[in-house]
Amino acid sequence: xxxxxxxxxPTPLYEQITAQIKRQIIDGTLPQxxxxxxxxxxxxxxxxxxxxxxxxYEELEREGYxxxxxxxxxxxxxxxxxxxxxxxxxxxxxxxxxAVAAAKTAGIGREELLETLSILYGEEEK
Amino acid sequence: MKQLLxxxxxxxxxxxxxxxxxxxxxxxxxxxxxxxxxxxxxxxxPVIMGYSVMLNIRQQGEAVRQGSxxxxxxxxxxxxxxxxxLFIFGVFLLSxxxxxxxxxxxxxxxxxxxxxxxxxxSCMGINGIMLDISMPLLYRWGAARxxxxxxxxxxxxxxxxxMASIMLEFGMGQTGHGLSANVGCLAGAVLAWxxxxxxxxxxxxxxxxxGVDHEKKPILEG
Amino acid sequence: xxxxxxxxxxxxxxxxxxxxxxxxxxxxYVTGLVGKNGSGKTTLIRMLxxxxxxxxxxAKLLDGEMGQNPALRSQVGFVSxxxxxxxxxxxxxxxDTLSPFYADWDEALYQQMMQDFEVPxxxxxxxxxxxxxxxxxxxxxxxxxxxxxxxxxxxxxxxxARHKLIGxxxxxxxxxxxxxxxxxxxxxxxxxxxxYLVGMxxxxxxxxxxxxxxxxxxxxxxxxxxxxxxxxxxxxxxVERSGVGFTGLTDRPEEAxxxxxxxxQYRRPTIExxxxxxxxxx
Numbered sequence: 001x002x003x004x005x006x007x008x009x010p011t012p013l014y015e016q017i018t019a020q021i022k023r024q025i026i027d028g029t030l031p032q033x034x035x036x037x038x039x040x041x042x043x044x045x046x047x048x049x050x051x052x053x054x055x056x057y058e059e060l061e062r063e064g065y066x067x068x069x070x071x072x073x074x075x076x077x078x079x080x081x082x083x084x085x086x087x088x089x090x091x092x093x094x095x096x097x098x099a100v101a102a103a104k105t106a107g108i109g110r111e112e113l114l115e116t117l118s119i120l121y122g123e124e125e126k
Numbered sequence: 127m128k129q130l131l132x133x134x135x136x137x138x139x140x141x142x143x144x145x146x147x148x149x150x151x152x153x154x155x156x157x158x159x160x161x162x163x164x165x166x167x168x169x170x171x172p173v174i175m176g177y178s179v180m181l182n183i184r185q186q187g188e189a190v191r192q193g194s195x196x197x198x199x200x201x202x203x204x205x206x207x208x209x210x211x212l213f214i215f216g217v218f219l220l221s222x223x224x225x226x227x228x229x230x231x232x233x234x235x236x237x238x239x240x241x242x243x244x245x246x247x248s249c250m251g252i253n254g255i256m257l258d259i260s261m262p263l264l265y266r267w268g269a270a271r272x273x274x275x276x277x278x279x280x281x282x283x284x285x286x287x288x289m290a291s292i293m294l295e296f297g298m299g300q301t302g303h304g305l306s307a308n309v310g311c312l313a314g315a316v317l318a319w320x321x322x323x324x325x326x327x328x329x330x331x332x333x334x335x336x337g338v339d340h341e342k343k344p345i346l347e348g
Numbered sequence: 349x350x351x352x353x354x355x356x357x358x359x360x361x362x363x364x365x366x367x368x369x370x371x372x373x374x375x376x377y378v379t380g381l382v383g384k385n386g387s388g389k390t391t392l393i394r395m396l397x398x399x400x401x402x403x404x405x406x407a408k409l410l411d412g413e414m415g416q417n418p419a420l421r422s423q424v425g426f427v428s429x430x431x432x433x434x435x436x437x438x439x440x441x442x443x444d445t446l447s448p449f450y451a452d453w454d455e456a457l458y459q460q461m462m463q464d465f466e467v468p469x470x471x472x473x474x475x476x477x478x479x480x481x482x483x484x485x486x487x488x489x490x491x492x493x494x495x496x497x498x499x500x501x502x503x504x505x506x507x508x509a510r511h512k513l514i515g516x517x518x519x520x521x522x523x524x525x526x527x528x529x530x531x532x533x534x535x536x537x538x539x540x541x542x543x544y545l546v547g548m549x550x551x552x553x554x555x556x557x558x559x560x561x562x563x564x565x566x567x568x569x570x571x572x573x574x575x576x577x578x579x580x581x582x583x584x585x586x587v588e589r590s591g592v593g594f595t596g597l598t599d600r601p602e603e604a605x606x607x608x609x610x611x612x613q614y615r616r617p618t619i620e621x622x623x624x625x626x627x628x629x630x
Contacts, residue, residue, distance in 0.1 A: 007540065010615070044518035050377055051543040051558060133445040140436040140471075194432035197399050197415075200422035200449055334415070337400035 001030060001037065003046045013048050017056035025065050025076055026084060036066060036074040130201065130209035138213070154228070194338050204330050207265075211326055214257060215319070222249040247311030252286055254318025258325040266332035349410075351375040351495050351527035352396065357405035359391055366391045366551040368405075373544060375410075375494075376524055378517075380538040380559065381531035382623055383548035389531045390429060392548070393499050396529075397426055410495055422450050425488030425496045429503070431480045435473035439483055442472065452492035461486045461516065465509060477504040485513060489520060495527045496520065502534050510534075514541060535619040545619065547626070554626070563616055567601035568625075570594065571612030580607055586625035597625030 003020050005013060024030045036057075037045065043053040057074060060066045065084065068074045103113045196206050226246040233242060259282075352373040359366040366388040373379045381389050394400045396407050398415030407413065412420050433442045439462075447453045465482045472480055481504055488496060496517075502510045514537060520526055532538060538545075538559075545563075546556040555562055569584070573594050576587065583604050587596035597617055598604040605614065617625070 013540075038522075040522045040524065044522050047518070047540055049541055049543045049559065050521065051560065129445075129448045136441050136445050137434050137437065140434065140438075140441060194399055194426070194428060195434075195446075198397065198421055198424075198426055199446075200418055200420075202418045335401060337398075338394070 003042065005046050005048055013052045014056040014059065017053065018059050021060060022065055026088065030076050032076055032078045034076045038073050127209060130206060131213055134210055134213035197338065203333065207326055207330050207333065211322055218250060218253040222246055225249055241308055244308045244311050247308065247315045250315035251311060251318050254315055254322065255286060258318060258321055261325060262328040262332045265329050266336045349375045351410060352529065353408040355406045357395060357407050358403045359395055360403040364551060368392065368553050371546065371553055371556060373529065375527050377543035378521060378528040378530060378541050379544040379546060380542035381529060381546045381548065382535060382619060384623065387548040388551040389548055390499055393497055393531060397497065422491065423494045425491050425493035427484045427488050427498045427501045429499045431472065431484045433472050436471055438469055438471050439467060440469045442487065446487065450491045454490045454492050458486060458490040464512065478506060478509060481505060482509060489516060494525055497529045499531045500533065502532065502537055510537065517541065535623065538619055563622065565599065566617050566622060567598050567604055568615050568617045568621060569596045569598060569604050569608060569612050571608060575608055575611060583607060586627060597621060
């Protein structure tokens, strides 16, 4: 697991942590059932306060990404990866629908839309 | 207790260093030159020695700074202080025995006519009284402020010393009284040291009351 | 469990009074104690440790009062502002005389830290200020305390030693029941490590609570000087004006946002800014 904290970013520290762990769960870097470092270990390694990591873990747990087993620490939730993927797909479809609608209103063609999309996607990749 | 005594010894050794040995060398040289007329030296030097035990540690190390360690050790404060008394007693005993030994040798050689037991009794007596009084003062006000009181205590012990000297002179003249003076000195020493547990209690109480904040000034830094 | 529990604590020095009606700090977290010189931080710490007698009230650490509970003292480590070891002792002698008193003494950690910080075996008075601070820290940490109280531990330290010290502190905090109370002026050390914050001023606790919650209840506002009018000035705790704009701290974020709208920039204050502007620079 990799967590890189940017102290000067305006994004709150705990959101930086949740976003990075979420991404690694979704892209499979963190497989189902994989153990996560303890709250205290992560705080020490990522140079953030204990409360910050605690908050991040609580948020991840509430959203179903991870689960905490008493005495065994936190692991990546087993059953939810599929569901999470679906959630993300649905969110993406919704946004794309709006993009298509906007394109149609402005009379932008399908080719041009796809081209814009691939440019945007490419930029994001970087 | 062993650890506490060891700690006292290491602290004492590092604070006094070799200066203690030099005091003894000078003392012996003065004794050899001056001979039996050095009554004052007989009594005064052990007092100085004992005084240095108490003050060297605390004064050099700034009582305020020193105190923290006494307070923070995971041992009751009373035990720390008891160990300190015990250690000081040991040093006093050693110096008194040494002085008594010098006198005894002098007597064997026929240079001195004083009873070594009397020397021993008066040395221990004066040191005991001084310790009993000065320790609580030291821990209530710290080295800096209690120095004034110390001078007073020194004056008292000096006068007691003078009285003992007079008694010694008296004892030398009349052998009949010599025995009672002898017993008197020893009894005084025993009494002074029997009272020391009381002094320990008093010191602990004073130490707690003053804390490490001897100068009674707010610690404003921080 | 609470690591620190203070009730009606008072120290009266005549001219200077430290008075804390109530202060509770949880176990298992790092608490930063901040405030300017003379705000009473050191006095509070000394009372907590039982080093100075309190005028009235109670000051409990973990499960008891330090002054009355010798067993408790092996569970509390203290790094004082000025090291309290006898100056004529060598570092080795200090180690030899103190370590036997602690059942949980961590000799391996001691050796490692002495090597890591390159503390030589010479008399305490011959050590540099930074070295003797480091040495006090090493002695306190190797007693394996549950509660570590640090009074200005990083003053006089070079950046690399400071970084190392914070690293050891983080490792210490990996144990669940470990607590740190950290008093400092160098607030940069606290920005990312501390969970709770206690601010003192004139012998009183000004604010205490979760660091993020405290910082979130304030807002830094920056904008052109024209925005400052007698009407808008009241919203700030402290403002600093310069030729090219103003910077101010407000404890009423919503009001300030409504007042200045898009003409000003907003951000969360750092601990340092909180201390500086809370004073009321005008």
